[in-house]
Amino acid sequence: MMVSPLVARGAGERTWRIVLLAVLALSSVGPMLLLAIWSVSGAWFFPALLPHTVTLVAWRSAIGSHALASALGTSTVLAVGTALIACAVAVPFGQQLARLAGWRRHVGAAAAFLPVAAPPLALGTGLQVAALAAGLGGTLPGVLLAHLVPAVGYLSLLFLGTFTLLDARPAEAARTLGASSWQAWWRVTLPQLRRPIAEAATIGFLVSWTQFALTLVVGAGAVRTLPLEVFAYVQAGEDRVAAVGALLLIIPPVLAMAALRWAALRTEVLPA
Amino acid sequence: MSRDAPLAAHAVNRRRGKSAGLLAAALLAAPVLVGLAYAIGASLGVVAAANDSQPSLARIARVLGERATWDSVLWTLWVAASATGLAVVGAVAVAVAFRGHARGDRVGRALAALPLPMPHLVAGMLGVWLLGQSGIAARAAFALGLIVRPAEMPPLVYDRLGVGLVLTLAWKEMAFLAIVSSALLATRGAAAEEAARTLGASPWETFRRVTWPLLWRGLAPAVVAVFVFVAGNYEAAALLAPSDPLALPLLVAQRATDPDLARHADAYVASVLLLVIASAAVAAHEWVRARWEPFVP
Numbered sequence A: 001m002m003v004s005p006l007v008a009r010g011a012g013e014r015t016w017r018i019v020l021l022a023v024l025a026l027s028s029v030g031p032m033l034l035l036a037i038w039s040v041s042g043a044w045f046f047p048a049l050l051p052h053t054v055t056l057v058a059w060r061s062a063i064g065s066h067a068l069a070s071a072l073g074t075s076t077v078l079a080v081g082t083a084l085i086a087c088a089v090a091v092p093f094g095q096q097l098a099r100l101a102g103w104r105r106h107v108g109a110a111a112a113f114l115p116v117a118a119p120p121l122a123l124g125t126g127l128q129v130a131a132l133a134a135g136l137g138g139t140l141p142g143v144l145l146a147h148l149v150p151a152v153g154y155l156s157l158l159f160l161g162t163f164t165l166l167d168a169r170p171a172e173a174a175r176t177l178g179a180s181s182w183q184a185w186w187r188v189t190l191p192q193l194r195r196p197i198a199e200a201a202t203i204g205f206l207v208s209w210t211q212f213a214l215t216l217v218v219g220a221g222a223v224r225t226l227p228l229e230v231f232a233y234v235q236a237g238e239d240r241v242a243a244v245g246a247l248l249l250i251i252p253p254v255l256a257m258a259a260l261r262w263a264a265l266r267t268e269v270l271p272a
Numbered sequence B: 001m002s003r004d005a006p007l008a009a010h011a012v013n014r015r016r017g018k019s020a021g022l023l024a025a026a027l028l029a030a031p032v033l034v035g036l037a038y039a040i041g042a043s044l045g046v047v048a049a050a051n052d053s054q055p056s057l058a059r060i061a062r063v064l065g066e067r068a069t070w071d072s073v074l075w076t077l078w079v080a081a082s083a084t085g086l087a088v089v090g091a092v093a094v095a096v097a098f099r100g101h102a103r104g105d106r107v108g109r110a111l112a113a114l115p116l117p118m119p120h121l122v123a124g125m126l127g128v129w130l131l132g133q134s135g136i137a138a139r140a141a142f143a144l145g146l147i148v149r150p151a152e153m154p155p156l157v158y159d160r161l162g163v164g165l166v167l168t169l170a171w172k173e174m175a176f177l178a179i180v181s182s183a184l185l186a187t188r189g190a191a192a193e194e195a196a197r198t199l200g201a202s203p204w205e206t207f208r209r210v211t212w213p214l215l216w217r218g219l220a221p222a223v224v225a226v227f228v229f230v231a232g233n234y235e236a237a238a239l240l241a242p243s244d245p246l247a248l249p250l251l252v253a254q255r256a257t258d259p260d261l262a263r264h265a266d267a268y269v270a271s272v273l274l275l276v277i278a279s280a281a282v283a284a285h286e287w288v289r290a291r292w293e294p295f296v297p
Helices: A010-037 A057-063 A065-099 A103-115 A119-131 A140-165 A169-176 A181-192 A195-207 A213-218 A226-235 A239-267 B007-044 B059-066 B069-095 B103-113 B120-131 B136-143 B163-187 B189-200 B204-230 B237-242 B248-256 B265-294
Strands: none
Touching: A010 B069, A010 B103, A010 B120, A057 A239, A065 A103, A065 A140, A065 A195, A065 A226, A065 A239, A065 B007, A103 A140, A103 B007, A103 B069, A103 B204, A103 B265, A119 A140, A119 A213, A119 B007, A119 B204, A140 B007, A140 B136, A140 B237, A169 A181, A169 B163, A181 A195, A181 B248, A195 A239, A213 A226, A213 B069, A213 B120, A226 B120, A226 B237, A239 B120, B007 B059, B007 B265, B059 B265, B069 B103, B069 B120, B069 B163, B069 B204, B069 B248, B069 B265, B103 B120, B103 B163, B120 B237, B163 B204, B189 B204, B204 B248, B204 B265, B237 B248, B248 B265
């Protein structure tokens, strides 16, 4: 194969790549390490770069904390519920949006983008009044509905893209061979969508899992999720317990991302 | 459907498709529009009013007449624009530097994507611990002999320019933009770039006239999304932003909990302003895309 001028690299470019790799490693892995060190640090005063002593006090107090355990449960229920419901709603929404053409398509895409772009605090301020009117203010179902607003928007955009690129010929062939439209959807289209649905469920989970302002406003402080508890620890100056909570917050998303990447590598036809 | 399906049935299907698509669009936009309607209603004193007896524009006029409101809007736009700009520069540099299939390229792309699932709240906490006056950056400066006391460290957190907030959000959002940029470079552009190089363009000319225009169009939706995420983020601002001027989301929260009860509904006016900024960004983006569409390769 001919070596393209873009692939041929000079010494300058190689140095620049190594520097950039080092900076990326420091800026991506460093913060996670910092959280881990912080969570086990004892006394740690300026100008020490590392803690003077190491202790598991924060971990013990986090594990023994009823508030943190209950927040972890609430966050899990909300995130799993949001992922499942948002997928079920967004698949047909994305499919219908993908059928639009011309100006209607721009309106459809903008409509799906709107709940994603609406700042959670501003969205929550308006939705809170609606939730109160419906008797859902400060309740778990109310917060779930609020989390669904951005999640359904995200996933509809995702499925709009998926259905735009989806090869419709297998489903058409099934129809020609006598399958009903429901059979063609269930046995041909849905299996084609397995990977986008797995990705969408992960994104739906993350939208709810990391949600802060919507929970705060619509939950009216009565629905306590993990981010709310972590924020409370930061504000109370309990940085070490907050670091433990922050690790609990980032471990599931990192695992989910790694699982997705692994699945993508296993099923990808093109080299990753 | 086979190609020789009766045209009439096809036309009926297409019409049905259109109305179902527009119905989906209406349902998607509805919660935001309902929220906006309630916030406008509350700004006017029509709904959720504590003391106002009849609708009036007085509250909106008062809030819009306050200097603090516009300082807050401008400061929020400044933070959003600078954090987004920095994130775009970083993301494009990563995508261009690590666009190949070698091990180093894959490691570079994976490292850049790592902060993606980091919640803004955790990013904000890390921002304080890293950039605060006795944070890790200050300790590193001490180790290098640049400062002796924490007070000598330039304030990057709670500072008027919002440097700490801008850097933290740029770092957090760069991961998303790097993934999108890498995907764009992987799927388009290589042939056009090689043609440009073969025709004698320098690497910089190739980047400026081929790579960047391709990237920019594909990146536009992600850039708009990042801009509105940064502008609307509450928790990172609550941890890193100064109290004067207030970031717009903090202004909403502050008015909602103001000791003066009569000011509580001012939060609805401020939240309408936030929603207007986000909607304007989305509308501008769709408008630009609609203009570009015929030219997109």
